[in-house]
Amino acid sequence: MKKILTVLFFTGLMFSMIACGGCGNSQSATAKGFGGDLTVEVSFEEDKIVSVEVTKHAETPSIGTVAIETLPAQIVEKQSINLDTVSGATVSSWAILNATKEAIEKAGFDPNDYMSKSAAVNTQKTSETINVDIAIIGAGGAGMAAAIEATQRGKDVIIIEKMPFAGGNTVKATGGMNAADTSVQANEGIEDSVELFTEDTLKGGYYKGNPELVQVMAENSADAVEWLGTIGAPLTQVSFSGGASVSRIHQPTGGAAIGAYLVEHFVDTLEKLGIDVKYNTTATEIIMDGEKAVGIKANSSDKEYTINAKAVILATGGFGANEDLYASYREDLKGFVTTNHPGATGDGIVMAEDVGAGLIDIGEIQIHPTVHQATSIMVTEGVRGDGAILVNQSGKRFVNEMQTRDVVSAAEIAQEGGYAYVIFDQHLREGLKATEKYVTNGLTTQADTIEELAKAIGVDSSNLASTLSTWNKAVANQNDTEFGRTTAMEHDLSTGPYYAIKVAPGVHHTMGGVAINTKTEVLTAEGDIIPGLFAAGEVTGGLHGGNRIGGNAVADIVVFGRIAGENASNYVK
Ligand code: FAD
Numbered sequence: 398m399k400k401i402l403t404v405l406f407f408t409g410l411m412f413s414m415i416a417c418g419g420c421g422n423s424q425s426a427t428a429k430g431f432g433g434d435l436t437v438e439v440s441f442e443e444d445k446i447v448s449v450e451v452t453k454h455a456e457t458p459s460i461g462t463v464a465i466e467t468l469p470a471q472i473v474e475k476q477s478i479n480l481d482t483v484s485g486a487t488v489s490s491w492a493i494l495n496a497t498k499e500a501i502e503k504a505g506f507d508p509n510d511y512m513s514k515s516a517a518v519n520t521q522k523t524s525e526t527i528n529v530d531i532a533i534i535g536a537g538g539a540g541m542a543a544a545i546e547a548t549q550r551g552k553d554v555i556i557i558e559k560m561p562f563a564g565g566n567t568v569k570a571t572g573g574m575n576a577a578d579t580s581v582q583a584n585e586g587i588e589d590s591v592e593l594f595t596e597d598t599l600k601g602g603y604y605k606g607n608p609e610l611v612q613v614m615a616e617n618s619a620d621a622v623e624w625l626g627t628i629g630a631p632l633t634q635v636s637f638s639g640g641a642s643v644s645r646i647h648q649p650t651g652g653a654a655i656g657a658y659l660v661e662h663f664v665d666t667l668e669k670l671g672i673d674v675k676y677n678t679t680a681t682e683i684i685m686d687g688e689k690a691v692g693i694k695a696n697s698s699d700k701e702y703t704i705n706a707k708a709v710i711l712a713t714g715g716f717g718a719n720e721d722l723y724a725s726y727r728e729d730l731k732g733f734v735t736t737n738h739p740g741a742t743g744d745g746i747v748m749a750e751d752v753g754a755g756l757i758d759i760g761e762i763q764i765h766p767t768v769h770q771a772t773s774i775m776v777t778e779g780v781r782g783d784g785a786i787l788v789n790q791s792g793k794r795f796v797n798e799m800q801t802r803d804v805v806s807a808a809e810i811a812q813e814g815g816y817a818y819v820i821f822d823q824h825l826r827e828g829l830k831a832t833e834k835y836v837t838n839g840l841t842t843q844a845d846t847i848e849e850l851a852k853a854i855g856v857d858s859s860n861l862a863s864t865l866s867t868w869n870k871a872v873a874n875q876n877d878t879e880f881g882r883t884t885a886m887e888h889d890l891s892t893g894p895y896y897a898i899k900v901a902p903g904v905h906h907t908m909g910g911v912a913i914n915t916k917t918e919v920l921t922a923e924g925d926i927i928p929g930l931f932a933a934g935e936v937t938g939g940l941h942g943g944n945r946i947g948g949n950a951v952a953d954i955v956v957f958g959r960i961a962g963e964n965a966s967n968y969v970k
Pocket of ligand 1: 535536557560563567569571678712713715742951952
């Protein structure tokens with residue numbers, strides 16, 4: 398029977414090919430991407446692939462979409478599905494390659510005939526020298542904010558980015574950006590101040606942070622939110638986040654993930670301003686003329702660049718994806734998963750040290766309490782900020798969920814198995830767009846009732862039901878007698894369906910880094926300025942002290958990115 402069907406299938410296939418005179422054969426196929434199903438439509442002329450089109454996907458903007466923009470054309474050009482994945486977008490790349498493979502099979506061809514590895518490209522690199530006012534290393538939030546600011550001040554700027562796309566860790570940020578005394582807060586009747594923001598940040602960091610840097614961040618935060626509005630990226634709503642005394646974390650409308658939103662608008666602005674970004678190009682060295690930074694050396698697959706610049710801005714981000722490096726400062730973190738993008742390897746720290754920069758708080762590495770271990774996806778603080786609770790394997794709360802990340806992480810590690818479940822309801826899901834990603838990526842377990850949810854996750858159902866009932870009473874009375882939670886108690890958890898995500902801590906943020914002053918000038922270990930060298934964002938140390946408050950890193954990159962752009966421009970004149 399199988400044989401007969403096979404004969405019939407191939408006869409039919411041949412008939413249809415003859416009938417259309419070899420004019421074409423199109424097949425679609427679907428594979429799992431990062432954001433869910435990804436579908437391709439592959440067209441053939443005889444056995445030649447003439448087009449590959451991604452017709453449906455939910456991949457992350459600026460990351461997975463880069464694979465979508467580049468891989469289909471390469472498949473056609475090279476007539477091969479044996480291609481390198483796009484760095485940082487591996488899952489999306491595999492989805493495209495696997496779906497194309499299936500479409501080839503459906504078209505009646507053998508995928509093995511499309512497995513040739515393209516010949517190695519010219520390995521002979523050419524040299525190029527570029528002269529600019531300001532060279533920026535890293536197209537994350539800090540680098541792009543600096544580039545926009547400096548270009549708006551009339552300077553000629555180049556950005557060097559080692560990944561195939563912009564965004565770094567910035568594109569992964571979900572929760573929001575802290576800012577005090579903003580018009581958004583005023584509209585909602587929230588009383589906040591620079592002093593309170595400064596105090597919360599210093600207290601949250603165990604008074605280890607540099608008060609001058611903290612003060613500058615707080616003072617400039619409201620203006621930074623206004624500035625984002627001017628580049629088409631307004632933040633229109635505000636919520637609670639761990640460690641903040643008032644509602645202070647600002648988000649795009651509907652609670653959309655802040656990182657992808659900002660990166661999209663930053664990249665648009667770079668394009669509008671005509672700022673040159675060299676992707677797939679790694680900076681390797683800061684060029685010095687005596688004590689002064691005067692450029693950088695960088696490499697791509699086919700070029701060696703010498704970029705002469707009057708000033709250099711380091712915006713390379715942290716080192717949370719470099720286990721060897723972070724474990725060298727903190728052995729206890731060996732083996733932890735990371736929430737960071739693969740380019741967070743600490744190159745900027747090494748380059749800065751090579752030219753004599755000092756490092757501050759380098760062993761201060763933040764672990765985040767709510768990381769889904771199999772995917773390394775971080776469940777944003779915004780979920781707890783909007784009312785979620787944490788329970789252990791017994792179905793019981795064990796901590797004030799709104800405490801700082803280190804406190805919550807430590808409490809979680811102390812539970813059976815060292816993990817917990819984030820529990821939320823349908824009302825919360827509908828108010829926080831960021832939760833959609835967790836559902837589409839299969840992180841959530843969902844059930845219509847608390848008892849069913851408990852069963853689905855293997856937790857004692859009467860314990861979980863009683864925990865939810867006690868919590869809902871605490872919300873109604875605005876009094877958490879068990880753990881003293883005082884914020885993020887605006888909505889109870891009583892609207893099914895209910896959701897649970899199993900989480901444990903992961904390496905999240907490297908709080909230490911290159912020493913800077915309030916003008917973002919890089920300092921030596923002795924505190925002297927290295928002329929011409931500026932740094933901003935996660936590559937720097939001193940702002941967060943012993944613990945970073947959620948929402949302060951985005952404030953850091955926008956505020957200090959702009960300050961770096963301004964002061965590098967003033968230095969260049
Ligand atoms: P990045 O955005 O990491 O950019 C650095 C860039 O430099 C990268 O693109 C990298 O590829 C490039 N680079 C590195 N080395 C080189 C080299 N040698 N040559 C060329 N390019 C190089 N903070 C908040 O305040 N709120 C949040 O809600 C929030 N959520 C987060 C969620 C996740 C999952 C993560 C990982 C972080 C989150 N953070 C959040 C932290 C925050 O996103 C980062 O600290 C911040 O965005 C870092 O910005 P940056 O510009 O300093 O670095």
